[in-house]
Amino acid sequence: MFYYVQHLLGIGHLRRAELLCKEFSETGFSVTLVMGGRSFGKLNVGGTEIIRLPSLAVGSDGFHQLIDCNGSAVDEAWKCARSDQLCAAFEERSPNILITEAFPFGRRQMRFELNPLLEMAHSSKRRPLTVCSVRDILKSERKLGRAEETVDTISEFYDLVLVHGDPNFVRFENSFPLASKISDKIRYTGIVAPSRNIASNIIRTGGVLVSAGGGAVGQALFEAALGARAMSQFSDHPWRFLVGPNLEWGTFDALRRAAPNGVIVERYRDDFRSLLLSCDVSVSQAGYNTVADILIAGTPAVFVAFDGDRENEQPRRARILEELGRAESLMMSGLTPERLAIAIDRAVTKDVANLKFDLFGARASADILASAIA
Known part of the structure; x- marks a missing residue:
């Protein structure tokens, strides 16, 4: 399993990926976690291999600006070098499962490296099960055509969308109105919470x-x-x-x-x-x-x-x-x-x-993926 996560401002995406990778590792998957945000403490991910790409974060202008570990804006050459590093790591491991955290519903700033990664995975002789891991509530999209573009990407490259939520609490279509167009790929896992x-x-x-x-x-x-x-x-x-x-x-x-x-x-x-x-x-x-x-x-x-x-x-x-x-x-x-x-x-x-909520999202995610590749 090759799990990609990029935290840019907070650490929420990384923390959810941490819980999932720990569960995946403990249930028998061989997991590689690829991350490219600023370093933050020690991760409890069991036997997961961790690959750290050159650090990226958002600048003072918000999500429109990406900066490196020195606070300098990154240029196209920097992005190409990081993209090459990511694709090389994927090719070397040849996983049977590829997971992208949030993308393509979020992390559009990372298209410079995720689009080449998806193209590589899609054209591989041993094409991996390609999965999007996404939270239950999305930020509303204000740009015309953005949701349609997300649906197109899911339809072309992805096999499953793991929605980490309890549908009795909130349904995915409440924040992503086009969910019905990819309903065959959506699986609710429950909320990813600690044991x-x-x-x-x-x-x-x-x-x-x-x-x-x-x-x-x-x-x-x-x-x-x-x-x-x-x-x-x-x-x-x-x-x-x-x-x-x-x-x-x-x-x-x-x-x-x-x-x-x-x-x-x-x-x-x-x-x-x-x-x-x-x-x-x-x-x-x-x-x-x-x-x-x-x-x-x-x-x-x-x-x-x-x-x-x-x-x-x-x-x-x-x-x-x-x-x-x-x-x-x-x-x-x-x-x-x-x-x-x-x-x-x-x-x-x-x-x-x-009040009762489904809080076993990590275990359900592991079960869904195990069944999908069985």
Whole structure:
């Protein structure tokens, strides 16, 4: 199996790929994970081989600009060299399964290397099963013809589309209206979440856990949380801020200086899922992986959805969870300490135990792929 993932801003795509590769490896697949984002900690991927392409990230102008590890904009020669490296790695391993994370529903910036990769796979003597791995809610496409182009790419090159969601929670066509045109290739896997056995010897400390995933766009959340503490019923409880690896160091230091007694500010913890089990309420953004972690932990939650730069994926997810009675939701653009404090106090009154979600997406993905190549 040859699994391609590229994280550009946050680490969500990488974290989902990590859980999937670990499951694939443990169920008997020989897995190669090819990644090209900035390095981030150690990945728990079992026996998976990891190939790191030259680093790419988005620049200050957003997703329209790609920069290398030195912060310089990449040119066509740089892209060609990386594309050649990717295709050479694929050719050397000759896998019977090729997986692209998000593409062609997302990561269009990576067409410079993914189009040649798909062409190579499609023309191989031993053509691999070609699979798209995609989350359940997509960012709405505003450019005319973009969705049709995605359908054409799926129809020409792909055998399966693994939609990592529970259709009883949200259906893929809700955010991709042309899903019916590729319905024969779509397989729902359930939500990709960590295993349920993460809670061993958890010491319950209570209080409020505030997190922002990778942290690239989390500054406003932490600043609001600092102000919300005194207004909340948890004002005399411990609060812990996990700011993420991508928050600027200057902002991190400023938060630490501003934090009063009872507020711990940390950059990252390997035991995030255990911390979820030990707190009274979680405050976070509404990215796919964070929501999955919270659902598996059963923690009362406030989701502060990132809605900047025309983003609507997180707002959709947060609103659905609020409508189901699972959480409180706020938008980052209208966030105030007062609103956050009210939402925190409301979140702990919800009966979260009555809601059930399919959280076995990694195992189902492995089963689907095993059956497809049997």
